[in-house]
Amino acid sequence: MENYFESRRTRRNFLDKEVPTEMLREIVGEAMRAPNTGNMQTYSVVYSRKGEARKALEALHFNQSASTGADLLLTVCADFNHFTRWCRLSDADAGYDNFLSFTSAMTDAVILAQQIVTIAEMRGLGSCYLGTVAYNAPEIAALLKLPELVVPVACLAIGWPADRGTESERLGVDAVLFEGTYPQLSDKELLKNYEAKDLYAPNEQFVKENGKRNLAQVFAEIRYPRSTNEPISEKLLAYLKRAGFMK
């Protein structure tokens, strides 16, 4: 039998076919059995179905095909708002307006997102994370009316897949898994590890199309350059402060 975990692929093209709300509720309900910090469950999921009302959200994801084509967009949030209100209503002094609480809630939200992905895919749905959530976090928060202490950390496009998805390469296990302590790799050993990416034929094609000399240059100079990363970092930190997570 095919091993799901070994053979899974991200899907970016979807059929024009609804995912029943009851199916979504089942998937999220099962995913909520995933581990979380202290069983505080400091996460929430806002979902948006394909249609006119969703166009503004799609634009914040740069109208990438997965965002416009998927029946569902799930915005998964680090959420200490409800928990904090529950504490206050219970006459308890909630001290969760700080960075530790953000990383704790973010961890739990990402675990939840990934569990949703696994369950959805095992039921035959396709999914794709939209990394744009970090680029436009404050604008997405405004659009979805997220209050203080609720920050979007992952966005999932989910729907019935229209194709098998594209194959992609991975590093070898020994480039990632180390025993005891972090290794001091020589330059040669390190480059050897990245050969899995450098020599992967579609990547070589990609480098040529982008007029670069190698894949690392495509990453560092075109896809995720310093000139984009640094202003977005500033924007993200300023937003976390406004959202109440940087006390």
Add this chain to the structure above:
Amino acid sequence: MENYFESRRTRRNFLDKEVPTEMLREIVGEAMRAPNTGNMQTYSVVYSRKGEARKALEALHFNQSASTGADLLLTVCADFNHFTRWCRLSDADAGYDNFLSFTSAMTDAVILAQQIVTIAEMRGLGSCYLGTVAYNAPEIAALLKLPELVVPVACLAIGWPADRGTESERLGVDAVLFEGTYPQLSDKELLKNYEAKDLYAPNEQFVKENGKRNLAQVFAEIRYPRSTNEPISEKLLAYLKRAGFMK
């Protein structure tokens, strides 16, 4: 057939029985097929097997039983070190010493961690996240010799489970999943959502043992109080800066 996702439980007690290294390599290898940002794979896993050499790491996890009893402790790290070195060796200007890169690598590391949990548990192993990783991140980093741009974000205790684990309650789906925009719940609606926790019998017992009036007070005043959260937040932010992620 039992639905794994619905019935899974965290395991904190483990048999004194080895998890074969080949099994660990297979699990991590399969987990690496999980989605990640731009296929940069900015994560790494340092594992430590039970024994004398691991005692210092266990102490940094406050010697909680899962940390001392599990055959394996996996420290899952947000890692832009190897990627940055690969860029430099490829004559590419890597700009990943910023907060956006940290959140991106942290997201991918947590996705990897959760995928490891799911695959390991589906193969009959038990697992438990150790939240202490956030409390002692810089000390853990020093012990595992993590260089710049490598930050531990999740720690997993993994082994053969000695029992079925403890049942735990969850919020209802409708307390977490919202359509369109974030809801403005009334106090009454919010308290109704948290009844799943307030009225859960073991929680009522827990409140009594702690001499508090309700569960929220146990969370906010004993388990995760402001007086602990705020100094740890400061320590974590200072460490992220030293690790090179706050440019």
